[in-house]
Amino acid sequence: MSRKPQKSAAEFNRDHLKREQKKMLLITPPEGVPLLFRRASLGARLGAQLLDLLITYGSLLLLAFLVTYLSWASWFSETTEALFAILAFLVRAPYYILTELVWNGRTIGKRIVKIRVISVNGRRLDPHQVVVRNLMKEAEVFLPIMLVIGVMTSSGWVKLAMAVWLLFVFAVPLFSRQNQRLGDMIAGTCVVEQPKIALAKELTERTHVATEKFVFEPHHLEHYGRFELQSLERILRDPARSQAAYDRDKEVARTIAKKIGFTDRIADMEASEFLSSFYGAQRASLESGQIFGDVREDKLHGKNGKSW
Numbered sequence: 001m002s003r004k005p006q007k008s009a010a011e012f013n014r015d016h017l018k019r020e021q022k023k024m025l026l027i028t029p030p031e032g033v034p035l036l037f038r039r040a041s042l043g044a045r046l047g048a049q050l051l052d053l054l055i056t057y058g059s060l061l062l063l064a065f066l067v068t069y070l071s072w073a074s075w076f077s078e079t080t081e082a083l084f085a086i087l088a089f090l091v092r093a094p095y096y097i098l099t100e101l102v103w104n105g106r107t108i109g110k111r112i113v114k115i116r117v118i119s120v121n122g123r124r125l126d127p128h129q130v131v132v133r134n135l136m137k138e139a140e141v142f143l144p145i146m147l148v149i150g151v152m153t154s155s156g157w158v159k160l161a162m163a164v165w166l167l168f169v170f171a172v173p174l175f176s177r178q179n180q181r182l183g184d185m186i187a188g189t190c191v192v193e194q195p196k197i198a199l200a201k202e203l204t205e206r207t208h209v210a211t212e213k214f215v216f217e218p219h220h221l222e223h224y225g226r227f228e229l230q231s232l233e234r235i236l237r238d239p240a241r242s243q244a245a246y247d248r249d250k251e252v253a254r255t256i257a258k259k260i261g262f263t264d265r266i267a268d269m270e271a272s273e274f275l276s277s278f279y280g281a282q283r284a285s286l287e288s289g290q291i292f293g294d295v296r297e298d299k300l301h302g303k304n305g306k307s308w
Contacts, residue, residue, distance in 0.1 A: 023038055023039055024036055024037065024038055024039070025037045025038070025039050025120075025178060025190060025192060027118070027120060027121075027122045028122055035122065035227070035228075035231055037118065037190075037192040037193065038192060038193045039178060039179050039190065039191070039192055039193070040115040040179075040191040040192055040193050042173060042174070042179065044113045044114075044115050044193070045115065045173075045191055047109070047113050048107065048109035048110045048112070048113045048115060049109060050109070051108065051109030051112055051113070052095070052096070052107050052108065052109035052110075055095070055108055055109070056088075056091050056092050056095050057088075057091075059091050059095075060084075060087055060088055060091045063087055063091065085146055088142070088146075089138065089142075092138070092142065093134060093135065093138060095107070096134040096137065097130055097131055097134050100117060100125075100130045100134070101127060101130050104116065104125065105117030105118060105125045105130075105189075106194075110191075114193060114194040115191055115192065115193055115194060116191070116192060116193075116194050117130075117133070117184075117189050117190070117191055117192075118189065118190060118191075118192055119188060119189055120178070120188050120189065120190050121188060125189065128187075129187040129188060129189050130187075132183065132186055132187040133183040133184055133186070133187035133189050134183070135183075136182060136183030136186055136187070137181075137183050140169045140181065140182055140183060141166070141169060144162040144163075144165050144166050144169075145162075145166065147159060147162045148162045148163055148166065169181065169182065178190050179191070214262075214264065214266075214273070214274055214277040214278070214281075215264075216260075216262070216277070216278065216281040216282075218285075219260075219261065220260040220261065220262055220281075221260070221281060221282050221285040222260075223259055223260050224256075224259075224260075224282055225286070226286055229279065229282055229283060229286070232252075232275065232278075232279055233279070235248070235249065235252060235275060236275060236276060236279060246268075246271070246272075249271040249272045249275060250268055250271040252271075252275060253266055253271040253272075253274045253275055254266070254271075256274075256275070256278060257274070260278075
């Protein structure tokens with residue numbers, strides 16, 4: 001009986017690298033600096049969803065108890081299913097939409113398991129995307145489930161059709177390229193792991209001299225967070241000084257200057273120096289803000305309590 005040949009260490013590492021690459025999502029925002037995210041696992045998404053269901057349906061049961069307690073028991077018993085369906089929607093939809101708007105793509109469940117929703121075009125997650133993906137969740141999942149379990153009156157054929165639909169909906173993230181459900185595909189969003197941010201101190205030490213040439217006002221430093229700064233580190237660490245590297249630095253410097261409203265002239269040969277200066281000033285600003293409790297993870301986080 002022949003034995004299956006074992007993989008060499010190189011083959012094992014190569015296969016592992018391929019599996020890891022399949023889990024990654026590369027997004028290029030308007031600034032032109034690619035951002036690499038790890039797609040959230042289906043297990044993490046399921047865990048977050050279960051936590052959110054505990055919160056929403058716990059609130060729903062409390063609300064239903066209050067309705068019955070306020071001497072409306074006879075009226076409630078006649079319209080239990082319809083009232084339950086309406087209350088469930090009125091609790092679920094605002095919960096998912098408002099929490100993702102306030103916490104930048106994170107519900108309470110997502111915050112606990114450290115995942116978030118992002119826009120696949122690299123721009124900030126806008127309210128339209130949040131509303132679309134969550135209303136689609138109602139049509140994709142919650143309404144069919146209520147029809148299947150009989151919370152809303154339905155025939156046997158309707159229940160069978162909804163059961164088949166649910167199997168299809170739950171299979172979509174397994175086979176879609178970015179593990180997106182239908183609502184994410186329509187809204188242009190994806191669920192990823194919350195990135196761990198670690199900024200390099202040696203880069204700040206390297207750039208403290210350069211900051212004297214380019215002076216940044218406070219309003220110049222209100223547009224980016226630690227995650228974008230971490231991406232800028234990859235450019236500053238790049239030892240290549242080819243023409244392509246110079247062109248890249250010029251493009252990134254021009255994009256950042258336009259974004260932050262920096263109007264001083266930046267010569268082509270000063271692009272790399274500008275990036276180093278901006279890195280040092282932006283990092284100092286973020287670390288100063290953190291001392292006073294203002295932790296800005298990325299450019300998508302709120303300013304003064306609002307999304308930006």
